[in-house]
Amino acid sequence: MGQAMLHTSIDPLELAAAVGQPLRSLGIWMALLVPLLAMVCGAFAIWLTHRFVGPQVAIQRHIERLKAGDYAHTCNLRTHDELKGVAGALNELTEALRHQDERHGIAA
Helix, strand or coil, X not given: CCCCCCCCCCCHHHHHHHHHHHHHHHHHHHHHHHHHHHHHHHHHHHHHHHHXXXXXXXXXXXXXXXXXXXXXXXXXXXXXXXXXXXXXXXXHHHHHHHHXXXXXXXXX
């Protein structure tokens, strides 16, 4: 019930020297790559937020202005935004409300 001994002809100091250098190199690479990867992930998160949340914020602001009776404002989104159609429909609604107010003599 003793410990099994591994009998090899490899010198432990040679093994440490042979394995130690690649491990040190790996550590240096990791120290350089982890912060770089964190920056890339952060930039991607900012881009993703800007791409998907930005149009929603613009549309929400436009709706708030419509509720306040400001029909002079239009909702402008970038041409590649997914919600461009929704913004166009809101602009049509704004135009219709503006014309309705003009017909009824209400100043915007």
